[in-house]
Amino acid sequence: MKLTILKEYLNEAIQHVSKAISSKTTIPILSGIKIDANYSGMTLTASDTDISIQNFIPIEKNDQQVIDLKQPGSVVLSSKFFVEIIRKLPAQQIEIEVKDGFQTTIRSGSSEIQLVGLDPEEYPVMPGIEEDRTVQIPSDLLKSMIKQTSFAVSTNEATPILTGVLWTITGGKLKFIACDRHRLASREMNIDAPEDFALSNVSISGKTLNELAKILPDQNTLIDVVFAENQVLFKMSSVLFYTRILEGTYPDTSKLIPQSFQTELVVNTEDLIAAIDRAYLLSREEKTNIVRLVMREDRTIEISSSSSELGKVTEELAAASLTGELLRISFNSKYMLDALKVMDSEQIQIGFTGAMQPIIIRPDAISTMLQLILPYRTTS
Amino acid sequence: MKLTILKEYLNEAIQHVSKAISSKTTIPILSGIKIDANYSGMTLTASDTDISIQNFIPIEKNDQQVIDLKQPGSVVLSSKFFVEIIRKLPAQQIEIEVKDGFQTTIRSGSSEIQLVGLDPEEYPVMPGIEEDRTVQIPSDLLKSMIKQTSFAVSTNEATPILTGVLWTITGGKLKFIACDRHRLASREMNIDAPEDFALSNVSISGKTLNELAKILPDQNTLIDVVFAENQVLFKMSSVLFYTRILEGTYPDTSKLIPQSFQTELVVNTEDLIAAIDRAYLLSREEKTNIVRLVMREDRTIEISSSSSELGKVTEELAAASLTGELLRISFNSKYMLDALKVMDSEQIQIGFTGAMQPIIIRPDAISTMLQLILPYRTTS
Numbered sequence: 001m002k003l004t005i006l007k008e009y010l011n012e013a014i015q016h017v018s019k020a021i022s023s024k025t026t027i028p029i030l031s032g033i034k035i036d037a038n039y040s041g042m043t044l045t046a047s048d049t050d051i052s053i054q055n056f057i058p059i060e061k062n063d064q065q066v067i068d069l070k071q072p073g074s075v076v077l078s079s080k081f082f083v084e085i086i087r088k089l090p091a092q093q094i095e096i097e098v099k100d101g102f103q104t105t106i107r108s109g110s111s112e113i114q115l116v117g118l119d120p121e122e123y124p125v126m127p128g129i130e131e132d133r134t135v136q137i138p139s140d141l142l143k144s145m146i147k148q149t150s151f152a153v154s155t156n157e158a159t160p161i162l163t164g165v166l167w168t169i170t171g172g173k174l175k176f177i178a179c180d181r182h183r184l185a186s187r188e189m190n191i192d193a194p195e196d197f198a199l200s201n202v203s204i205s206g207k208t209l210n211e212l213a214k215i216l217p218d219q220n221t222l223i224d225v226v227f228a229e230n231q232v233l234f235k236m237s238s239v240l241f242y243t244r245i246l247e248g249t250y251p252d253t254s255k256l257i258p259q260s261f262q263t264e265l266v267v268n269t270e271d272l273i274a275a276i277d278r279a280y281l282l283s284r285e286e287k288t289n290i291v292r293l294v295m296r297e298d299r300t301i302e303i304s305s306s307s308s309e310l311g312k313v314t315e316e317l318a319a320a321s322l323t324g325e326l327l328r329i330s331f332n333s334k335y336m337l338d339a340l341k342v343m344d345s346e347q348i349q350i351g352f353t354g355a356m357q358p359i360i361i362r363p364d365a366i367s368t369m370l371q372l373i374l375p376y377r378t379t380s
Numbered sequence: 381m382k383l384t385i386l387k388e389y390l391n392e393a394i395q396h397v398s399k400a401i402s403s404k405t406t407i408p409i410l411s412g413i414k415i416d417a418n419y420s421g422m423t424l425t426a427s428d429t430d431i432s433i434q435n436f437i438p439i440e441k442n443d444q445q446v447i448d449l450k451q452p453g454s455v456v457l458s459s460k461f462f463v464e465i466i467r468k469l470p471a472q473q474i475e476i477e478v479k480d481g482f483q484t485t486i487r488s489g490s491s492e493i494q495l496v497g498l499d500p501e502e503y504p505v506m507p508g509i510e511e512d513r514t515v516q517i518p519s520d521l522l523k524s525m526i527k528q529t530s531f532a533v534s535t536n537e538a539t540p541i542l543t544g545v546l547w548t549i550t551g552g553k554l555k556f557i558a559c560d561r562h563r564l565a566s567r568e569m570n571i572d573a574p575e576d577f578a579l580s581n582v583s584i585s586g587k588t589l590n591e592l593a594k595i596l597p598d599q600n601t602l603i604d605v606v607f608a609e610n611q612v613l614f615k616m617s618s619v620l621f622y623t624r625i626l627e628g629t630y631p632d633t634s635k636l637i638p639q640s641f642q643t644e645l646v647v648n649t650e651d652l653i654a655a656i657d658r659a660y661l662l663s664r665e666e667k668t669n670i671v672r673l674v675m676r677e678d679r680t681i682e683i684s685s686s687s688s689e690l691g692k693v694t695e696e697l698a699a700a701s702l703t704g705e706l707l708r709i710s711f712n713s714k715y716m717l718d719a720l721k722v723m724d725s726e727q728i729q730i731g732f733t734g735a736m737q738p739i740i741i742r743p744d745a746i747s748t749m750l751q752l753i754l755p756y757r758t759t760s
Contacts, residue, residue, distance in 0.1 A: 081690050084661050090654060104691075111658055115691040274470060278491055281464050310461050311484075311495040 001037050001073025001098040005057070007086070007108070009066050010094060013044045013055040014083055016239055019211045021079050022048035027124075032076040033083075034123045035096075042067055045126065046079065051208050052126060052242040053215075074120035075102050085113055127242060133227040135169065135193045139216045139236075142223060145176050146213045148187045148342040148369055153206030154180035161248035164203030169193055178206060179253050183335045184372040185342075203246040204232060212241055256358060257372060261351035263324035265301065267317060269348045273340050275315035279305040280333035282313045290376055291333035295319075295326040305333065320347055329355050330376040336361075339371035381417050381453025381478040385437070387466070387488070389446050390474060393424045393435035394463055396619050399591045401459050402428035412456040413463075414503045415476075422447055425506065426459065431588050432506060432622040433595075454500035455482050465493055507622060509608045515549065515573045516602040519616075525556050526593045528567045528722040528749055533586030534560035541628035544583030549573060558586060559633050563715045564752040565722075583626040584612060592621055636738060637752060641731035643704035645681065647697060649728045653720050655695035659685040660713035662693045670756055671713035675699075675706040685713065700727055709735050710756040716741075719751035 017033055025031055025048055034045040041058040059067045075098045086094065090109035097105045102117030146165070154162035166177040172195055175188045212234060216223065224235035234241040279291040283305035294302040299322045306312040329352065340348065345363035352359055361371040397413060405411055405428055414425040421438040439447045455478045466474065471489035478484045482497030526545070534542035546557040552575055555568045592614060596603065604615035614621040659671040663685035674682040679702045686692040709732065720728065725743035732739055741751040 078690060081662055081665055081687075085658060085693070088654070088658050088661065110696040111655070112694045113658075113662075113691065114694075116689065274468070275491070278465060278468050278493075281468065282461055282493075285461055307461075309496065310458055311493065313465070314492040314494075316490040 002070040003037050004068040004093050004095045006066050007092050007094050009057050013057050016055045017044045017046035017053045018083050020046040020051045020053040029122050033079045034076045036074045038072040054240040056238050073098055076118040076120050076123055077115055127231050129226055129228040129233050131226050135225050136222040139221045139223050143213050143216050145187045146209045149176040149178040149185040150206040150209050151338050152178040152183050152185035161203050161246050161250055164205050164246040166250045167202040169199035182374050186370045188368040203250050208243045258353045263327050263352040265319055265350045266321040267319050269343050275303045275317050276333050279303050279313045282307050289332045289334045290330050292330045294328045327352055331373050335373050382450040383417050384448040384473050384475045386446050387472050387474050389437050391466055393437050396435045397424045397426035397433045398463050400426040400431045400433040409502050413459045414456045416454045418452040434620040436618050453478055456498040456500050456503050457495055507611050509606055509613050511606050513607040515605050519596045519601045519603050523593050523596050525567045526589045529556040529558040529565040530586040530589050531718050532558040532563050532565035541583050541626050541630055544585050544626040546630045547582040549579035562754050566750045568748040583630050588623045638733045643707050643732040645699055645730045646701040647699050649723050655683045655697050656713050659683050659693045662687050669712045669714045670710050672710045674708045707732050711753050715753050
């Protein structure tokens with residue numbers, strides 16, 4: 001292999017694929033990035049077996065010659081040093097030459113780097129994916145659906161299926177659910193899929209989706225999402241992002257969500273976040289994060305937390321509307337803040353069905369987003 | 381104690397003094413901030429016994445009423461929660477009221493915070509400092525002298541005196557020296573002190589000086605520096621910063637610095653930093669940081685590093701000037717980068733007296749800054 005490539009393109013591709021490299025891999029070749037160069041362009045591949053990312057760099061782009069290919073070929077280069085050195089090379093042109101035994105020389109300006117390359121034949125082959133089950137999702141909507149749900153996945157590896165976000169598609173609606181037994185986040189949206197296209201029990205690691213969100217383009221472009229037997233492939237213009245579907249059956253969470261409420265509270269989102277944040281600061285010192293909400297006759301709510309060692313925080317807030325039975329309820333303030341911070345609306349509606357029943361947080365009653373938090377049982 | 385204070389002033393004072401609070405303190409009351417309020421203003425004090433910082437907030441500033449004092453008094457409040465909550469309070473006005481048993485109530489907008497206060501009588505008294513040995517140093521120069529030397533102090537607690545920066549004053553010249561047995565950084569400047577003002581063997585913790593640098597004002601104001609028996613006090617407009625002088629005798633380092641050179645190299649600072657940085661990236665993987673410099677007949681220098689596992693980096697650089705014997709020399713690239721990065725000049729001069737003799741780096745031959753690095757003995 002011998003070629004010259006523009007630094008900015010190589011650098012961007014490396015930044016994309018290196019997200020798939022795990023420092024904890026037990027398969028030595030997976031600590032490297034695979035490079036394949038041919039007359040259509042250069043492909044970089046990285047994988048930690050859970051995620052695989054491929055980035056294609058074309059020979060030409062926007063009428064600019066990106067790659068000058070002298071000889072096609074392949075090599076695997078250890079990512080450790082490669083990722084950083086490319087970013088720091090002095091010139092815009094980078095020459096890469098692979099010789100016998102995969103000895104690789106990188107030249108740029110007055111720098112010459114020699115790298116011990118590995119045999120690309122030893123690199124695992126990317127899974128073949130049948131493309132018959134494909135939907136198109138706008139990039140920015142996918143990003144916000146990930147942001148609004150993935151924080152609520154379980155971090156407990158004892159139930160791997162709950163570390164994922166559940167994807168379902170029915171009747172042209174895509175729905176995400178994340179649940180960690182103490183809280184649930186769900187978001188729904190209409191997509192351009194055939195009425196009879198149905199998807200169920202597809203759970204994708206929350207961590208993986210957060211990595212994907214970093215690569216997803218900001219512009220509103222359509223992403224092809226291909227569902228295979230045990231893999232999902234996200235196809236962006238130059239990046240292919242493969243991830244496996246988590247094994248197991250995702251529990252039915254639909255019965256968790258109350259259909260009617262005893263009490264409904266409407267309040268300014270920012271004011272509520274600020275008040276709970278101050279109460280959280282103190283409850284965090286107690287390592288419980290417990291905050292108490294008390295509703296009053298005069299349509300105000302009191303939010304408080306206390307620490308035996310440090311003191312007490314008391315916040316008062318006027319509700320925009322408060323209907324139904326007045327409750328006293330305690331909850332995990334960190335979970336409540338996580339849920340409130342992904343609300344994109346000035347006011348939010350909180351529904352209660354009793355002091356020990358799930359709390360439902362939504363921008364409004366007809367919203368496609370819903371956050372659920374289980375309250376705490378407290379003695380007072 | 382009862383008063384109302386503007387949030388921004390209280391917040392700034394807390395940010396300043398909290399730099400003196402150590403999370404590892406074994407004296408419980410030192411995990412708090414002491415507040416004293418009287419008719420001239422409010423003083424905040426924090427200390428970890430090595431450093432003590434006091435910040436004074438006046439009743440009025442710039443024709444604005446900062447504090448509305450209703451009743452003078454004192455209290456010690458745990459810094460843990462106090463520092464963060466003040467920043468997050470909703471209103472510009474903060475009311476602080478201390479009642480019996482040092483129970484403290486903080487009110488701001490619709491927030492009410494109750495804090496368990498501690499008895500200020502238990503708080504250590506600030507050292508009384510005789511002000512007869514005082515010099516004035518411009519704030520910005522003090523900052524840059526700290527930056528240009530403190531990185532070279534020893535981190536080895538076995539020789540505490542070397543963890544400090546040595547201050548000497550003779551003939552109206554202030555000099556800083558930091559040395560960790562592998563490198564030395566020194567910087568000198570003229571100050572407005574009497575010819576006969578002499579200071580020797582004053583070593584101040586490098587860590588402490590870095591904390592001081594964060595508080596020093598950016599504007600070119602004069603700082604009063606008061607030297608006492610075993611303490612130094614830095615007096616800024618509203619902040620008093622006390623630190624102790626390290627015990628022991630600072631070694632004589634003057635004989636380390638060669639007076640003439642066998643070889644002198646002048647080179648562009650930025651180019652040299654970039655080349656060594658790339659070589660450092662690889663040598664770091666070997667955990668030795670060793671980089672080799674080879675001088676050539678054609679006035680070029682070669683900088684290289686190698687890793688048995690990964691490969692080799694070779695950099696070529698044209699020298700602006702290269703006189704004397706051509707050398708091959710190896711050194712710690714991390715130390716060299718630290719030294720080069722504090723040079724404020726386009727070109728630097730490096731002096732050598734042999735492959736195993738100290739390397740001297742200066743902006744030019746008459747500079748008030750000098751960096752010294754001991755080379756490595758290598759087999760090749």
